[in-house]
Amino acid sequence: GQSLEQPSEVTAVEGAIVQINCTYQTSGFYGLSWYQQHDGGAPTFLSYNALDGLEETGRFSSFLSRSDSYGYLLLQELQMKDSASYFCAVSGGGNKLTFGTGTQLKVEL
Amino acid sequence: SQTIHQWPATLVQPVGSPLSLECTVEGTSNPNLYWYRQAAGRGLQLLFYSVGIGQISSEVPQNLSASRPQDRQFILSSKKLLLSDSGFYLCAWSGTQFREQYFGPGTRLTVT
Numbered sequence: 001g002q003s004l005e006q007p008s009e010v011t012a013v014e015g016a017i018v019q020i021n022c023t024y025q026t027s028g029f030y031g032l033s034w035y036q037q038h039d040g041g042a043p044t045f046l047s048y049n050a051l052d053g054l055e056e057t058g059r060f061s062s063f064l065s066r067s068d069s070y071g072y073l074l075l076q077e078l079q080m081k082d083s084a085s086y087f088c089a090v091s092g093g094g095n096k097l098t099f100g101t102g103t104q105l106k107v108e109l
Numbered sequence: 110s111q112t113i114h115q116w117p118a119t120l121v122q123p124v125g126s127p128l129s130l131e132c133t134v135e136g137t138s139n140p141n142l143y144w145y146r147q148a149a150g151r152g153l154q155l156l157f158y159s160v161g162i163g164q165i166s167s168e169v170p171q172n173l174s175a176s177r178p179q180d181r182q183f184i185l186s187s188k189k190l191l192l193s194d195s196g197f198y199l200c201a202w203s204g205t206q207f208r209e210q211y212f213g214p215g216t217r218l219t220v221t
Contacts (some may be wrong), residue, residue: 033208040197042212043153061220077123087152095141095160095207 004100022088110135115213132200
């Protein structure tokens with residue numbers, strides 16, 4: 001089976017940089033995805049890493065280390081609208097994802 | 110462009126009553142379809158997924174069932190709801206790249 005661990009909550013100030021970590025244990029691994037969900041809303045896809053290294057998409061970057069079973073999402077120049085829950089998800093086989101429990105990010109002034 | 114619809118948006122049902130939630134996708138063919146449940150403040154639990162008409166994979170044994178009568182229609186059902194069935198039900202679709210899933214607006218179900 002698969003299990004993922006994320007911090008439950010992270011707080012940062014507007015304009016800062018924040019990193020949300022994700023460690024995973026899987027019986028098979030193809031890649032790590034990240035999703036954002038605002039309160040009451042549906043999750044939206046942010047990024048995907050299949051290979052080791054950093055993928056950058058605007059203010060958001062995602063990193064993967066397959067040997068360490070570890071990844072993180074990096075958010076730069078934080079804005080109030082970035083306050084949301086962030087989920088990592090593992091592709092471990094089959095046409096499906098296993099999601100982590102999510103990290104609630106609070107951005108303060 | 111692709112669009113995913115879910116209805117109803119909210120639902121309050123008594124324990125023991127039946128349930129039917131519908132999800133439809135527009136603008137794509139042969140999508141992978143998924144049903145998730147999310148308890149308040151929790152992660153996404155995959156309930157069912159389907160790679161084609163009539164093909165359903167169940168991830169969690171429980172009193173829910175799913176059907177895919179048409180290519181772009183996915184239905185979640187229950188014959189008798191339990192209190193523990195309360196939650197936020199989300200339908201999602203993906204293409205061949207299932208790592209990138211697109212979610213519907215969700216149905217908030219309260220079982221009383």
